[in-house]
Amino acid sequence: MHDHCEMDLMLRGYGLTTAKILYHFPDHPHLLQSYIWQDYDIAPKFPVLIRFIEFWKTKLDGPLHSVTYTHHKLIAPNEWRKVDGEFLVH
Helix, strand or coil, X not given: CCXXXXXXXXXXXXXXXXXXXXXXXXXXXXXXXXXEEEEEECCCCCHHHHHHHXXXXXXXXXXXXXXXXXXXXXXXXXXXXXXXXXXXXX
């Protein structure tokens, strides 16, 4: 997904997803730490976020406590229109 520019992603339906991840410290499991993650993703399945959570669970220490997220679609293909002319006002 990193080979596309942000505008291309937005035109393909991606929106900005922000997740707040609470996780337990590995050495002190009674303490929680927060981590903010942000990337372009597609609602409602969120494949990029799910892939990151799976990476976290398999590769990183610190078991997850909770994940809360918000998603905002910045632009939709129907909001983009071709402009055939331009008027200059002096």
